[in-house]
Amino acid sequence: MIRVDNLYKKYGKNEVLKGLDLQINPGGILAILGPNGSGKTTLIKCILGMVLPSKGSIHVLDMAVKDNWAYRSQINYLPQIADFPGNIRVNELFNMIKDLRQQPDRKQQLIDLFGLEPFLNKKLSTLSGGTKQKVNIVLTFMFDSPLIILDEPTNGLDPAALISLKELIREEKEKGSTILITSHIMQFVEEIAEEIIYLLEGKIYFEGSVVSLKKLTGQTNFEHAIAAIATSNTDA
Numbered sequence: 391m392i393r394v395d396n397l398y399k400k401y402g403k404n405e406v407l408k409g410l411d412l413q414i415n416p417g418g419i420l421a422i423l424g425p426n427g428s429g430k431t432t433l434i435k436c437i438l439g440m441v442l443p444s445k446g447s448i449h450v451l452d453m454a455v456k457d458n459w460a461y462r463s464q465i466n467y468l469p470q471i472a473d474f475p476g477n478i479r480v481n482e483l484f485n486m487i488k489d490l491r492q493q494p495d496r497k498q499q500l501i502d503l504f505g506l507e508p509f510l511n512k513k514l515s516t517l518s519g520g521t522k523q524k525v526n527i528v529l530t531f532m533f534d535s536p537l538i539i540l541d542e543p544t545n546g547l548d549p550a551a552l553i554s555l556k557e558l559i560r561e562e563k564e565k566g567s568t569i570l571i572t573s574h575i576m577q578f579v580e581e582i583a584e585e586i587i588y589l590l591e592g593k594i595y596f597e598g599s600v601v602s603l604k605k606l607t608g609q610t611n612f613e614h615a616i617a618a619i620a621t622s623n624t625d626a
């Protein structure tokens with residue numbers, strides 16, 4: 391599904407990714423974890439072709455990402471901060487994206503799931519942070535896609551919306567999609583992710599299941615296991 395080879399990314403003198411290799415097989419839920427600033431969003435944006443690598447290559451769905459736009463239509467992406475014009479109304483935004491994609495959609499089912507009906511005629515600028523996030527989630531899951539990338543999807547969500555989001559992610563997995571998630575909410579990651587990768591100092595420091603990470607660190611609590619990786623690296 392995704393192959394990343396020897397990926398380097400520098401912003402000026404700031405070397406963020408330093409020879410990262412990664413192979414993601416089709417189907418399943420993978421969480422990309424790491425401390426603030428470790429390069430999770432940068433990696434995602436390189437995969438999406440939104441950030442140009444300094445070195446290395448990326449293949450998505452067997453297509454090289456460099457100088458290629460076609461593969462992007464196969465990816466549903468939820469950005470960490472979605473920046474739509476504030477004067478557009480929610481329904482206008484949904485319809486605009488529907489018109490652009492020209493594919494069967496499940497807009498109404500998702501509007502119902504997240505209780506967005508009362509907000510459809512409201513301008514985006516007037517919505518609360520959590521409601522905006524629900525709108526973005528609807529846009530992300532409106533169309534079927536083999537690859538779904540979610541950057542901090544739980545941002546601002548109330549417990550009911552969080553449960554709905556988890557349902558949606560699991561449904562997509564059942565359909566055979568590959569789902570990549572970044573999150574700092576370890577309880578969410580533990581519940582939803584089958585595999586995790588942990589980025590540290592520009593490379594993948596750990597790759598495996600939650601259970602294997604707990605074993606490796608000797609911790610029974612996932613949050614503590616993650617914290618233990620960071621500490622063991624500092625001590626080294």
Ligand SMILES: Nc1ncnc2c1ncn2[C@@H]1O[C@H](COP(=O)(O)OP(=O)(O)OP(=O)(O)O)[C@@H](O)[C@H]1O
Nearest residue numbers: 401402404406424425426427428429430431432433
């Ligand atoms: N467009 C940019 N220009 C310059 N530096 C950038 C840019 N985008 C990211 N960076 C820097 O790259 C590093 C990695 O940022 P990135 O957002 O990828 O990290 P992250 O792991 O997603 O962080 P967080 O957990 O805080 O969301 C940071 O030091 C950040 O300041």
